[in-house]
Amino acid sequence: MKASEVSRLMGLPVSTLRFYERKQLIPEQYISRDDNNYRVYHEDVIAFLEDIKTLLSVNFTIQEIILLINENENSYVEKNALVKGKIQYIQELEEKLKASKTFLADVLEGNARFQTPCKSVDTIK
């Protein structure tokens, strides 16, 4: 698989693939080189990148993901802490999202204090 195909399958620009690679987010095994020096992506990179996409979409940083994927033996505790911290973060985020939906529904109905600060101008000193 060449870069453009990965790009097409993932909906990611080739520049992003190279960016991820530069950041060492993509393990070496997923990428080798052709005689041309063109990158050859292993097909498994797709599943891997799907995971990356998911994690990035829920606010993992690239550095955190790298910590997670590298099995440098010592990092087990660190990794565990990271994952548990993230799970908690996600739970908190879920509650904020819930609150935000209510809030936004109010905004749609014009019921939020938020949307209408002007209306109370004269009550503010």
Added chain:
Amino acid sequence: MKASEVSRLMGLPVSTLRFYERKQLIPEQYISRDDNNYRVYHEDVIAFLEDIKTLLSVNFTIQEIILLINENENSYVEKNALVKGKIQYIQELEEKLKASKTFLADVLEGNARFQTPCKSVDTIK
């Protein structure tokens, strides 16, 4: 109320308050000036900033929030579209979060393909 008190109540650095103000995220009515030229914050700014915090925490951009709070009459349609889009975005995010929790639970148990790329090195061509 002076900057430091708002800072304390909100858990935000004073520099962030000034940053928000510079970005015009804080409506003028919430801030006036003393004889010293010191900012005087209206107490209602706290509730306002709580809303800001919530929205930022769920990935609203500052520009989007500004769109939302400014009642420039014309923007009703735009605003509606923004809010509806965001509600949908939040719903999608909620699903990703759910998936991520499962994923992370797997990682904790060592069951994720993700965590163990090295183990399949020899199966990769």
Added chain:
DNA sequence: ATTTGCTGTAAACCACGGTTTATAGTTCAT
């Protein structure tokens, strides 16, 4: 064989949400 398009690299650039620095005036406690 040349044009079009994909590949490569390194480095500059960008948007976003802030933070820090440098410099100066104000206030408050001692």
Added chain:
DNA sequence: ATGAACTATAAACCGTGGTTTACAGCAAAT
């Protein structure tokens, strides 16, 4: 009345997650 702490401004700086540019080699179609 002096120093510590708070306020002000403008501008530079930062981390994060990319994108764009400038240049060159390789490929595939005409």
